[in-house]
Amino acid sequence: MxxxxxxxxxxxxxxxxxxxxxxxxxxxxxxxxxxxxxxxxxxxxxxxxxxxxxxxxxxxxxxxxxxxxxxxxxxxxxxxxxxxxxxxxxxxxxxxxxxxxxxxxxxxxxxxxxxxxxxxxxxxxxxxxxxxxxxxxxxxxxxxxxxxxxxxxxxxxxxxxxxxxxxxxxxxxxxxxxxxxxxxxxxxxxxxxxxxxxxxxxxxGIEVPLDKHLVSESETPKAPGMKYKHYSPDTDVLMVQPNDWDEAMAWAQENNQKVGLLVSPTIADKYLSADRFVFADDTIEAATRGLFSGLRALDEADKVDLIFAQVFPEDHLGLAYMNRLKKAAGQKYFAK
Structure with missing residues (x-):
């Protein structure tokens, strides 16, 4: 076709x-x-x-x-x-x-x-x-x-x-x-x-609760995007907490892991030698707009063993960003 x-x-x-x-x-x-x-x-x-x-x-x-x-x-x-x-x-x-x-x-x-x-x-x-x-x-x-x-x-x-x-x-x-x-x-x-x-x-004028239930593969979700793992590239993704970047990059070097970074400009400027997809600016709006494009770009480049992704506070639009990122990463954070 x-x-x-x-x-x-x-x-x-x-x-x-x-x-x-x-x-x-x-x-x-x-x-x-x-x-x-x-x-x-x-x-x-x-x-x-x-x-x-x-x-x-x-x-x-x-x-x-x-x-x-x-x-x-x-x-x-x-x-x-x-x-x-x-x-x-x-x-x-x-x-x-x-x-x-x-x-x-x-x-x-x-x-x-x-x-x-x-x-x-x-x-x-x-x-x-x-x-x-x-x-x-x-x-x-x-x-x-x-x-x-x-x-x-x-x-x-x-x-x-x-x-x-x-x-x-x-x-x-x-x-x-x-x-x-x-x-x-x-x-x-x-x-x-x-x-x-x-x-x-x-x-x-009322509180609107968020249902944080993650649906297993055997359950029927009431809405799309509720599965435990979703939005995932073929390359493994690890979320990196703000204070863990130096340790994460050192670990990757020690273990011969070529990583791709999904980050804002401020973090990207600290690790100029790494492959990276850089959001347009440091805002959560730019990160949200670039999340899926970045995951795709780093995955399709086929040059990295692992994607390190920046996390944001889980409030306002950050809640949506982190909801997708957590599922892309299978809920996994970097931990040495």
């Missing part, structure tokens, strides 16, 4: 492929999604096959506006309107109880709930409108590997396996959306992202 790169003036072609049951990757502000018509079970099955993704993993349904959810949702949480008004379009996925048989169990993972998101990307919103159907859109990569933040990342993983990729450059956030469960009484974050606990609490 030829994988075509679509530009803005080719949205009609991309939408026609989706209506026919083909797969087309699309850009969002978070990561690139692997798009399939959510109303065509045979197309959705192909998503799992192409990614090598376990079929118990539920998929996020991407919509062009809130009214598109009404065909499927059985009941809305009382805070839904306030949440939608403040955070859609944007990097926030909402889980609702759905009407029986309104979506295929292939989409929901067999659950009585489903996840919905309105991405903040004009090209993709137009693509959904032209397709005249919502789109499932898990990250457009091989399952378990670092998520794609450019069309080139998608092409690297899925060339020849999908019909096309809608290109819109690099994503602006770099990690997947926050997932907020609204199917129960208390809104609960199942996956942290750019819409933080603090932002939600400020708008809603």
């Amino acid at each position: 030829e994988t075509k790169i679509f530009q803005s003036d080719q949205l009609d072609q991309a939408a026609e492929l989706l209506r026919q049951g083909e797969l087309v990757a699309f850009p969002t502000e978070t990561v690139y999604g692997l798009g399939a018509n959510a109303l065509l079970p045979t197309a959705v099955k192909q998503v799992f096959a192409v990614k090598g993704r376990p079929s118990d993993n539920p998929l996020i349904v991407h919509v062009a506006d809130f009214t598109m959810t009404k065909e499927f949702v059985e009941s809305y949480h009382p805070l839904t309107e306030k949440i939608i008004k403040n955070f859609w379009p944007g990097p926030l996925t909402l889980i609702f109880k759905i009407k029986k048989d309104s979506l295929s169990p292939i989409v929901t993972g067999g659950l009585s709930t489903a996840a919905f998101r309105m991405p903040d990307n004009k090209k993709t919103l137009s693509l959904i409108e032209k397709t005249q159907a919502p789109l499932v859109g898990p990250s457009a990569n091989t399952s378990g590997k670092p998520s794609p933040t450019t069309a080139l990342h998608v092409y690297h993983d899925l060339n020849g396996k999908i019909a096309g990729i809608l290109d819109d450059g690099a994503t602006s956030i770099g990690v997947e959306s926050t997932v907020l469960d609204l199917s129960g009484d208390t809104p609960t974050i199942l996956r942290p992202g750019a819409v933080t606990q603090e932002k939600l609490a400020a708008i809603l």
Whole structure:
């Protein structure tokens, strides 16, 4: 199969492929999604096959506006309107109880709930409108590997396996959306992202808990990205605490381990001889935006034995960064 790169003036072609049951990757502000018509079970099955993704993993349904959810949702949480008004379009996925048989169990993972998101990307919103159907859109990569933040990342993983990729450059956030469960009484974050606990609490006027449960391989997750190990390159990753860098670099030299560094400029400047992927600046925003690109770059260079990755405080956006990094590293820190 030829994988075509679509530009803005080719949205009609991309939408026609989706209506026919083909797969087309699309850009969002978070990561690139692997798009399939959510109303065509045979197309959705192909998503799992192409990614090598376990079929118990539920998929996020991407919509062009809130009214598109009404065909499927059985009941809305009382805070839904306030949440939608403040955070859609944007990097926030909402889980609702759905009407029986309104979506295929292939989409929901067999659950009585489903996840919905309105991405903040004009090209993709137009693509959904032209397709005249919502789109499932898990990250457009091989399952378990670092998520794609450019069309080139998608092409690297899925060339020849999908019909096309809608290109819109690099994503602006770099990690997947926050997932907020609204199917129960208390809104609960199942996956942290750019819409933080603090932002939600400020708008809603209530504490919004974070479910830190890590799902084992034998469990069915309620939302994507809840598995214990995820986002992992082939090269082993170790997280390095702020005070451990000198010791970690000395250990690597003593043990003839060639390491690649995933770090901010301040740390990179201390170890100029090492291979490294350097974030644009020292902020958590830059680190989050560069996390998956850095993991991919260091892994694909095929020159390092080990990746040492910088950690950040686990608050605000740092919670999302560390959530992904911990899973990429299998929860492992450097320890001599």
